[in-house]
Amino acid sequence: MFAQFIAAKVSDRAAYTEHMRHWHQEQSERADGWLMGIGGVTAEGKSVMMVLFESEEQARRNSDRPEQSDWWRALLTCLEGTPEVIDSAVVDRFGSGDLMQAGFVQFMRGQVQDQGRARQLSQQMNDDFMPMRPDIIGSVCVWYPGGFVEAVCFTSEAEARRGESQPVPEGFTELWGQMEAQTTNLNYYDLTAPVLMSREHSPA
Incomplete structure (x- = not known):
């Protein structure tokens, strides 16, 4: 299993949640090896998300998809600053x-x-x-x-x-x-x- 942990400050909670729904509806079927995502936003506006894949190779392929890049750029519009991303096997x-x-x-x-x-x-x-x-x-x-x-x-x-x-x-x-x-x-x-x-x- 391979994990990506993403943490950031959210500027628009509703937009953040909608971006997650959109990814599941439009992108999840195209993400080979994707297993699940667990996360959300705290009362203080801190977002934490753990994304799990079957392997690192599959996670990298997902990150390289143009549609994934477009979605990521859209997500950044409801965040403050640069998200922290940690990868681990x-x-x-x-x-x-x-x-x-x-x-x-x-x-x-x-x-x-x-x-x-x-x-x-x-x-x-x-x-x-x-x-x-x-x-x-x-x-x-x-x-x-x-x-x-x-x-x-x-x-x-x-x-x-x-x-x-x-x-x-x-x-x-x-x-x-x-x-x-x-x-x-x-x-x-x-x-x-x-x-x-x-x-x-x-x-x-």
């Missing part, structure tokens, strides 16, 4: 639920001291902890040099808040502490109206 998918059914998505982004160790801890935590949180449908974590970004998909914001207010389960405290020691500059981006796209699911 180091992608972990956790959980077996349908991410397109999420009612709330939280992006987490941070820096890590030892990516190999942090990834190992992340995999262990998600494998062991996720079954204890029925509010979590699943997540996708993208690793890039020095950092990571993870999109966690929840059934609803209310359920997510209830879940996060619970104490860390017994036996996870040490593991949790090890992960916290690996992570710095952690930021959260809450999407109460997520933009979710796949072959079978069009954005609301």
